[in-house]
Amino acid sequence: MSNVKGPDGAQMRDQAFEELVEQHQTALLRTCFLYLRDRSLAEDAVQETFLKAYRSMGSFRGESSQRTWLMRIAMNTCRDLSRSGWFRFHDRRYTPDMLPEASVPFEDEEEGLVAAVMQLPRKLREVILLHYYQGMSTVEIASSLGIAQSSVSGRMKRGREKLRAMLEGREPHA
Amino acid sequence: MRDDELKAKLPAAVDKRLSALEGDPWLARRIIQAERGDRPIVKKKLSVSFALILVLMLLTLSAAVALVNSSIAGQLFGSQEQAPEAVLEAIHTPQVTASAELGTLTMDEWLYDGNGLHTAFTMSNPTGEPLLYTLDGIWLNGQRITYNHFRTDGAGDSGFLLGGTVDGVAMPTSQSLYNLGEELYQFDENGKFAGTVPLPEGENKLKVSVAVWKPTSPVELVDYDQYEGYDVTQTKDHLTVDDSGFANLWLFRPGEYNLSTNALQIPSAVYAQAYKELGWMELADTIDVEIDVNLTKADMVRAMPKQMEVQVGECRLVFTEFDMTQSGGVIDGWVYGEVNAVNTLMEGGLHVLDASGTLLSSGCWWDDQDEGVEGMHFHINLAPMAGELPGSIQLASMKDIEVYEGVVTLELERK
Structure with missing residues (x-):
């Protein structure tokens, strides 16, 4: 996505944007849902993320990957939404029955894993999602979240430990 | 959990368990058109359950459902009986009513506790005919009390059908609503959003405004719990309500009629033409009730x-x-x-x-x-x-x- 000008440039930019949305939207929606634990907030976050992405496409310098850039916008958007007035009253507990109905079959173990991730404290949940679901490296995650790489590694380790404890029943789970 | 284990399991678990969460195929096009100014449409939607939660929590977001106890004490403590005496004493009960041909709007209670302004008010339909009432806004000295600017409110979001019957079910003739407003929206001289400011203490004018709509086609009774998420095929050419009179105004609205609003605009004015074209309803009146309030922390x-x-x-x-x-x-x-x-x-x-x-x-x-x-x-x-x-x-x-x-x-x- 380079900084393009003129009618042909605008058309190219729009086409690039449509491809960006098509490529990332569904995974982004699921990431935002797991982060915010609310479907409508997640849909807002996705829309706001792509809106910001469209507006700043001209300034994307290609210094990071497209996904890293998009995730940075998404994580900041999710953080802003999680600080909104509504979120004050959000019940921190989350149970699998609160998840939306699936359109394909799934295993109980898979549902339990998803619910456990959603129960993680936010900072641990962020890095777990970005690394293990989005497939980003620690360098990319550090760039997206604006934190040190060592912080990313530390949070990933703690996140995995908490998940294991929850899934083994050693910690209260939902 | 081991690193390799999580890498192998999490993506599949998420994609299967959240398989119903799919992207909106029109999102890119909608954003491009909105940014170009081709049409001021950035659709925001709420899940039904979220809309119900909003009504119960923050009516500045203007979703509304029937409340068992609409009093401020009821909202905060569950019932008047459970409310501390100090809070009950701090609640003002102006009971000021604005009357119009198509309805009345009564300011029942207000409470300022230093952090926000709680208000409780009642809309009533004396005509016997079914009319829809939507919240146009709550203002302090002409400035809108906050709502989340990502979402439409009032006529873009929800309302209440009062009076008459729908599919044989009698609709209530009045509805009481509660709201907590914590800040005021600010806009610059160009009308651009410029953040929020705390509520001003001292003497202020508090105004609540409600829009009244006449359905222009038969209203359908639905169970909103049956509908999940967004489906473009689920549009309707008439208004829908549930058996409590609550009307979800976005769920079945065609995408091209989703209009963006901000706190400077009156939702009924923004949506009047859209609902007329859709054949849902026509804007018939607006009712305002205004009272003087003295916001002081000394009340509590x-x-x-x-x-x-x-x-x-x-x-x-x-x-x-x-x-x-x-x-x-x-x-x-x-x-x-x-x-x-x-x-x-x-x-x-x-x-x-x-x-x-x-x-x-x-x-x-x-x-x-x-x-x-x-x-x-x-x-x-x-x-x-x-x-x-x-x-x-x-x-x-x-x-x-x-x-x-x-x-x-x-x-x-x-x-």
């Missing part, structure tokens, strides 16, 4: 800590705001210290307990402490409390889901 007894700085292990807590009343309150501050110590303290947020360990806070959020930034900002909301204001509280870390460990005790004094 407040508790504050004797010290605004406290040491917690290796961290120092500094409170920039600490306001506790029986109707709720806020604590705002910063945590300073070595990064790891701060992150450990704040991993699950800070929470407030009374001396018996009962949770007094309703939520906490906090910023990250990033490299090069001194301190971590946090904000805690306090819930209404039916008992007396405590003489001391504990700040606590959350060690686990609903497991708190007190880290420091604060003595409080009353003002």
